[in-house]
Amino acid sequence: MSKDFSSPLTRAELRAAIEDVVYTGCAHLDDQRFGAWLETTAPEFRYAIKAYSPDIRREMTWLDHDRKALAAMIDLLPKHHLDGAQWLRQAVVGPIVVDADDSVRAVSSLAIFHTVVDVGDAHLEGGSSRLFAVGRYYDRLHFAGGHWRLFERTAKLDTRQLGAGSHLIV
Amino acid sequence: MAPAKLAALPHVDSRIYTDQTIFDEELEKIWRRTWLLAAHESELPRPLDFRTTSIAGQPVALVRGEDGKVRAFSNVCPHRGSILLREPAGSLSHPKAASAPNRITCMFHAWQFSAQGECLAIPRRQAGYQDRLACSDVSLHSLHCEVAYGGFVWVHLDEDAPPIADHFGHAFDSILPHLEAEPLEVFHHHKAIAATNYKLWHDTNSELYHDYMHHFNRVTGMQQPGYFDRRYSVFAGGHITVSSMVVEYEAYGRDQVALAESRDLSFPGLERNGWKLLDLFPGISINLRGSALRVDTLTPIGPNRVLIEYRGLGLQRDTAEERARRVQDHNTIWGPFGRNLPEDLIGVTNQGLAMRPGSEVRRVLHGRFEGNSIHDEVGMRHYYEEWSRRVGRSARAPYANGAWVT
Numbered sequence: 001m002s003k004d005f006s007s008p009l010t011r012a013e014l015r016a017a018i019e020d021v022v023y024t025g026c027a028h029l030d031d032q033r034f035g036a037w038l039e040t041t042a043p044e045f046r047y048a049i050k051a052y053s054p055d056i057r058r059e060m061t062w063l064d065h066d067r068k069a070l071a072a073m074i075d076l077l078p079k080h081h082l083d084g085a086q087w088l089r090q091a092v093v094g095p096i097v098v099d100a101d102d103s104v105r106a107v108s109s110l111a112i113f114h115t116v117v118d119v120g121d122a123h124l125e126g127g128s129s130r131l132f133a134v135g136r137y138y139d140r141l142h143f144a145g146g147h148w149r150l151f152e153r154t155a156k157l158d159t160r161q162l163g164a165g166s167h168l169i170v
Numbered sequence: 171m172a173p174a175k176l177a178a179l180p181h182v183d184s185r186i187y188t189d190q191t192i193f194d195e196e197l198e199k200i201w202r203r204t205w206l207l208a209a210h211e212s213e214l215p216r217p218l219d220f221r222t223t224s225i226a227g228q229p230v231a232l233v234r235g236e237d238g239k240v241r242a243f244s245n246v247c248p249h250r251g252s253i254l255l256r257e258p259a260g261s262l263s264h265p266k267a268a269s270a271p272n273r274i275t276c277m278f279h280a281w282q283f284s285a286q287g288e289c290l291a292i293p294r295r296q297a298g299y300q301d302r303l304a305c306s307d308v309s310l311h312s313l314h315c316e317v318a319y320g321g322f323v324w325v326h327l328d329e330d331a332p333p334i335a336d337h338f339g340h341a342f343d344s345i346l347p348h349l350e351a352e353p354l355e356v357f358h359h360h361k362a363i364a365a366t367n368y369k370l371w372h373d374t375n376s377e378l379y380h381d382y383m384h385h386f387n388r389v390t391g392m393q394q395p396g397y398f399d400r401r402y403s404v405f406a407g408g409h410i411t412v413s414s415m416v417v418e419y420e421a422y423g424r425d426q427v428a429l430a431e432s433r434d435l436s437f438p439g440l441e442r443n444g445w446k447l448l449d450l451f452p453g454i455s456i457n458l459r460g461s462a463l464r465v466d467t468l469t470p471i472g473p474n475r476v477l478i479e480y481r482g483l484g485l486q487r488d489t490a491e492e493r494a495r496r497v498q499d500h501n502t503i504w505g506p507f508g509r510n511l512p513e514d515l516i517g518v519t520n521q522g523l524a525m526r527p528g529s530e531v532r533r534v535l536h537g538r539f540e541g542n543s544i545h546d547e548v549g550m551r552h553y554y555e556e557w558s559r560r561v562g563r564s565a566r567a568p569y570a571n572g573a574w575v576t
Contacts, residue, residue: 053360063507
């Protein structure tokens with residue numbers, strides 16, 4: 001299916017469609033509905049978490065999985081001692097670049113909040129919220145089968161001190 | 171278990187992890203008087219590159235001179251005590267603002283120093299100091315610095331530092347051939363500040379009984395033939411090693427098939443998926459597993475606060491594909507989004523929480539004896555022998571009048 005994105009109306013439609021994928025994905029990830037989130041991704045999906053280290057002056061890749069490895073990792077989550085925190089992602093979709101009728105790139109600014117449940121002092125700190133990380137999603141989305149789906153996501157974090165870190169993706 | 175039986179087991183007093191006085195003594199008697207790993211030489215590969223850090227509160231700058239030699243200095247201007255180099259890393263050949271090229275320039279009053287630490291310029295020196303002070307009277311405070319044991323940069327704050335080889339003795343013997351066969355290169359660095367005592371992190375690195383905490387280690391590693399054959403060896407100075415085993419990643423099952431397939435890279439001289447561990451007193455761990463080398467270093471901040479830095483290293487000559495596989499192997503387990511590291515950090519944070527000032531004084535057990543095999547707690551017992559010698563207190567009974575309250 002091909003679309004004409006040259007008119008203002010269809011550009012607005014495109015933005016709405018891309019925002020829907022990104023924001024719905026954030027809601028799925030916040031609620032740890034990983035299966036539903038994976039449904040928003042293409043079969044060729046690749047996911048990475050990266051950060052630049054000014055200490056070693058290199059870009060680092062902290063996680064890099066294809067869809068299959070990501071699904072396997074998610075399946076194993078119940079086997080790990082997870083931080084039971086509640087998570088909240090605040091994303092704002094910025095520029096959208098149209099590469100082709102069925103391929104776009106979108107950059108979203110991202111803030112992830114963490115509400116303490118069981119890591120730290122549950123008695124004194126439980127229920128308190130803190131900023132876990134800030135960064136950006138660099139997404140590539142493809143249109144197929146009547147839907148825009150994530151084809152590639154790089155979560156590039158500015159935050160490099162993440163406390164205990166996390167078993168979960170961002 | 172009856173209290174008397176608990177008391178009879180090897181243990182330490184939990185107050186060694188919480189007492190501010192003891193912490194201050196540790197900084198003075200241990201951290202300011204030992205060889206510490208400050209960086210890897212690949213973090214400052216070119217002449218005039220620098221790297222900054224701190225040791226026991228002392229700001230430290232590592233600078234590679236134009237002669238290629240790495241030197242360590244107090245990162246403090248001798249004029250008015252301001253920090254000189256503020257960035258974590260960089261090059262003096264790319265000066266900022268009012269800095270002079272190829273020199274260390276204090277942003278405060280523009281005093282300038284060479285990469286060798288010599289004072290090169292004091293603005294309006296004659297007008298202000300007349301003949302009472304010349305550049306030749308001033309230099310950066312030089313610290314003992316060695317590049318050794320695989321290209322790591324070691325710093326000792328004490329003027330009377332012993333030779334580094336005396337400090338480590340034979341502790342590196344097992345792992346050194348793999349570290350020195352070829353030049354190494356850092357590919358990963360991240361930090362965590364944990365609300366726990368620094369020794370509790372090193373304890374975790376010194377006992378593998380905590381494999382019960384980690385899924386892969388629990389369900390696969392421990393089931394592997396040879397797992398319980400690994401042995402601790404202890405070395406003078408509080409250092410320990412753990413002998414090698416070959417990790418069968420294939421046993422991780424369908425979930426990790428892709429990982430297993432990729433794990434055919436190794437380090438020079440190390441068998442495929444071999445694993446060796448070296449823990450150095452007072453808080454350095456060198457963990458070589460398969461394709462990736464992990465190095466932990468500690469910066470104690472307070473009795474219940476420590477900065478942990480994690481480095482990952484591969485070979486300098488890696489192809490892009492090889493490097494990507496080492497990064498993957500390293501971070502899948504040891505990265506901030508890895509399978510094991512968050513659990514280790516949660517574990518020691520829970521200890522810090524339980525032992526905070528005001529909580530009951532307790533015995534922290536180090537009482538497992540299994541012929542120095544993998545779940546033996548000899549590593550911690552050996553560490554606290556050295557700790558007690560250095561601090562001048564018994565880790566088991568740190569207070570002269572400190573009878574146990576049971």
